[in-house]
Amino acid sequence: MPEPLPTFTSKTHASTSSRAEVSRSIPRSHRLIARISNADRKDQWFRHTLHIAGLIVLCLVIAIFLTLIVGSIPSFRATGIHFFWGKVWDPVTEVFGALPFLAGTLLTSFLALFISLPFSLSIAIFLGEYFPPGKGKNRMAGVVREAVELIAGIPSVIYGFWGLFVLVPLVRQLEMKWHVLPYGVGIFTASLILALMIIPYAASLGREIIHMVPAELKEAAYSLGATRWEVIRHVVLPYARTGILAGILLSLGRALGETMAVTMVIGNTSALPKNIFSPGNTLASVIANEFTEAASNVYLSALIELGLVLFLVTTLIHLIGKRIIKQFST
Amino acid sequence: MKKTNLISLAIASMALLASCGGGGQKQTSQTAASSQDNKTLLGAGSTFIYPFYSKVFNVYTQQTGIKVNYQSIGSGGGILQLINKTVDFGDSDAPLTDDQEKQAGTPVVHIPICAGAVVLTYNLPGIQDTLQFTPDVLANIYLGKITRWNDPAIQAINPKVKLPNLPIAVVHRSDGSGTTNIFTNYLSKISPEWKAKVGASTSVNWPVGLGGKGNEGVSGLIRQTPGGFGYVELAYAIQNQMPVAKIQNASGHFIAPTIASTQAASNIQLPADAKVFVTNTTAPDGYPISGFTWAILYREQHYGDRSLDRAQELVKLFWWVTHNAQSYCADLHYAPLSAEAQATAENLLKTITFDGKPVLETSAQ
DSSP, rough: OOTTHHHHHHHHHHHHHHHHHHHOOOOHHHHHHHHHHHHHHHHHHHHHHHHHHHHHHHHHHHHHHHHHHHHHHHHHHHGGGGTOOOOOEETTTTEEEEEHHHHHHHHHHHHHHHHHHHHHHHHIIIIIIIIISSSOHHHHHHHHHHHHHHHHSSSSSHHHHHHHIHHHHHHHHHHHHSOOOOOSOOOHHHHHHHHHHHHHHHHHHHHHHHHHHHHHHHHHHHHTTHHHHHHIIIHHHHHHHHHHHHHHHHHHHHHHHHHHHHHHSSOOOOOOSOOOOOOOOOOOHHHHSSTTTTOOOHEEEEEEEHHHHHHHHHHHHHHEEEEHHHHHHH | OOHHHHHHHHHHHHHHHHHHHHHHHHHHHHHHHHOTTOOOOEEESSSSHHHHHHHHHHHHHHHHHHHEEEOOHHHHHHHHHHHTTTTSSEEEOOOOOOHHHHOOOEEEEEEEEEEEEEEEEEEEEOOOOOEOOOHHHHHHHTTOOOOTTTOOHHHHHOOOOOOSBBOOOOEEESOOOHHHHHHHHHHHHHHHHHHHHTSSSSOOOSSSEEEEHHHHHHHHHHSSTEEEEEEEHHHHHTTTTOOOOEOOOSOOOOOOOHHHOOOHHTSOOOOOTOOOOOOOOOOOOOSSSSSEHHHHHESSSSOOOOOOHHHHHHHHEEEHHTTTTGTTGGGGTOOEEEEHHHHHHHHHHHEETTTTEEHHHHHHH
């Protein structure tokens, strides 16, 4: 991603400087010079605005990171490094360990990703290859496209309610059939909800990328006698894989941080989950649950440290994802 | 090279931002506590009491022109804001801990405002009767020692009910809450094992059970799960007409949770500072799992650059809340203060001073 940016800016530089040269070489028309220098100034203004906007984002990320670190100091003093693999979360005796929540977050997110992948991929291929936007007025494809985008727009608390009242009873029936403890709520239910919520992110990006695969490539493959499946399998997907992976990374990020819907269906138990049907808890949902009434300093700080853990996990996964994408694109 | 430049620039500008932000915050905190506008008092804290405050403060504004701005950010947040002196009063469902009192610096008073109860509710298909629980059975269910509804211990105290062979799906609050604090405080009083293993707080490390967020989360889980069992606030249970269990109190009576039995629970000899959980009450007709919510004020009101006027308005407000406003309690499903509790509140309000002189007397002059 960062490569195209410098070339773009250098190009604009070149064009402005050449324009300035032109204006210097023709000093007759003062009006023209005035207009060009005016345009120059505008150009500079625009550049400055962009720089400042970029800088603010960078500042924010660093500021959030620093705030989390400063807020975590009391907890770190009390618990130390043990915080990261401690299994007990007991506000009464102020013993704090993040492991059950870390496990809950990672389990639900990756399970959700795993469940959502076939769906988001098929939607991306369906809308990007079979019924691309603009080509042919297929009503059905339009409806599907709108619906996918709508899924992304529904507030997460609504997913939570729907999960609690519709999905939980269904999962409970399933659990009774499979002879596990029929809680209904738990890691598995939370993953199902999450899977539904993150489909649009991977699907939309994948659709755009698949749509952008050059027609020449596909036509060449067809002319060699490839079937549609072969074109998708050997031309479209390899060409689009970087973008598809980026979409998957985006949806994983969304799953890691999702709070409300997960809190409502995960069962909120601070014990380490035994299997995917056990109730559990995620980093984000513990913070949402306990922040308002956390009165003691160390307790509050421990919750902030959970936020720091979530921040680090998200960053780490993002970096790993970037590395994977890079490897695939070369 | 360019990247490092950008980052260093970012850090530099952030430091600038941070210093501005810090300054701004200080300023607002000063203006909040010392606001020249003595017609507006500020409070923050418990969400449990919010519906009551929002009703009575509205009435108070109509009667006196004094506005009260109360933010229901949770007891913990309310205490924190009082310690930072950004509000005139905090409200908490639990008294301040020693640690918090130390942070507050100068002494604070706990004014009881009204009482709430924690009720046990259940979902047993086909059973209409009201179930009864002894403290022992209750503690053993929450400790995970009694796991099925037809356990002999439960059957023995409910001889007329045919209890099903269902697992008990124990539900508790997942969010930190005053309700949990009262409930775990009760369990700690009646069960030494609970006290040693779990203890009492707004959030605890539950030995068993699922967590639901808020009263609605808990009741949602119970309603859906045959065999569900959990605790919610009395007001919530009344509004939603949920089945509630009778609990045996210290005098051996099985008491149904009602506003009357909750009020009765606090009609006992209270300590002078009112800092007491009235759980497991000795009152013979009192419901055992109940507790106060307290408004928390500084005893010496002359701090920062507060005016005497502001201190007087604050004390007057709470005199009114603990007296005239009590008539609004029942409508909103809170238990009004008992005669004992009201007398204690009066005495506490009289101890509030401004420059060492009682505020109430000077305001009467």
